[in-house]
Amino acid sequence: MPEVTDPILIIDDLHIEFRGKHRDDHIRAVDGISLSLLPGEVLSLVGESGCGKTTTANAVLGLTPLTSGHISVGGIDIASADRKQMKVARSNMQMIAQDPYESLNPRMIIEDIVTEPLVVHGHREDLRQRALEALASAGLTPPEEFIERRPHELSGGQRQRVVIAAALSIDPVLLIADEPVSMLDVSVRAGILNLLKHLAEKKGIGVLMITHDLATVAAYSDRIAVMYLGKIVESGPTLEIIANPEHPYTRALLSVVPNHDPTVKSEPTLLVGETPDASNIPSGCRFHPRCPSVFEPCSQTEPELLRTSADRTCACLLYAEISSPA
Helix, strand or coil: CCCCCCCCEEEEEEEEEEECCCCCCEEEEEEEEEEEECCCCEEEEECCCCCCHHHHHHHHCCCCCCCEEEEEECCEECCCCCHHHHHHHHHHEEEECCCCCCCCCCCCCHHHHHHHHHHHCCCCCCHHHHHHHHHHHCCCCCHHHCCCCCHHHCCHHHHHHHHHHHHHCCCCCEEEEECCCCCCCHHHHHHHHHHHHHHHHHHCCEEEEEECCHHHHCCCCCEEEEEECCEEEEEEEHHHHHHCCCCHHHHHHHHCCCCCCCCCCCCCCCCCCCCCCCCCCCCCCCCCCCCCCCCHHHHCCCCCCEEEECCEEECCHHHHHHCEEC
C-alpha cells in the first residue's frame, strides 16, 4: 500500500468575523472554509480582493484570532497552542510577503536579514554558513556575492529571493506566499514561481499561495481552491479546473485569461457589479447577484460545497442533484 502522508496544514470549518463601523455590523470575512495541504504540494487560494484570502493566511500565522473552527500546522492547533507550542509552530511556517521593497530593512546587510529568523528562534551557531546555504537555495548564486550587500543594491526579483532565503533559513515545513510576484516585473515572475515549485518538490515544503490571478498559478500549482466572499466555491487539481471549470465564478475568472493560441477565439464573461459587502451577504447563493447562470432557487438556497468527482468539489445548485457531500 502507498505511504499515507499527514497534511502539514489543516483548516477545518474556519470562521473569522470582525466588528464593523456600527455595533450591530458583523463582517464575515471567512465563513466556514476547510482546506488541507500535503508536504511537497502547492495549493493556490484564488479570488478577488476582499474575498478573505489574506485573512485566512493571517489566521494560519496566528496573527488573526479565529471566531470558530480549527487550524493545525505540523500537528499543533493554532487556536489552543500555548506560548511554547506557538513558538514551534511559527518556526514551522514562514511568510513570503507581497512587497520585497517594503519587507526588507534597508539598513541591514543581506546576511543579517537572512539570519534574523534564526536569531529570533535562539540559534547562534554557524549563522553565516546557514545564510550562504539559504541564499543558494533561493537561487542567489554565488551567495558570497550577495551576503554583504544591502537591499538597495538588488533588483526586485533578487530582493524577493532574499525574502525567500530568510524564510528558508529556519527550515520551515510550510511557506505562505501572499501575492509573491504581484510587485515584480513580468520578466522575473516565472523565476520566483518556479523557485517555489522547486522548493516544494525537492525539499517537501508545503506552499500555500494567495493570489487573485488564475493565469499565474495555472502552471505552478498542484491544486486550486477558488474563494468568493468568504467561502470556497470550487476546489480540485489545477489541470482539471483549468480544463473544465465547474462553478460559474471560476469560469468567469478563466474567461479573461488570454489564450496562447491566437486561432482560439473566446468571449470574456463580464461579471455585473462589485463583490457584495461582507457585512451584508446576499441571501441564498452569495454569487447569485453577479452570476451569468443564475436561476430561480439561487436567491433563496445557499449551495453546499459538494463533491462532484473523487478530487473535486463545487458549491453550485447546478450540480446539487449529481453530487455527494464533500
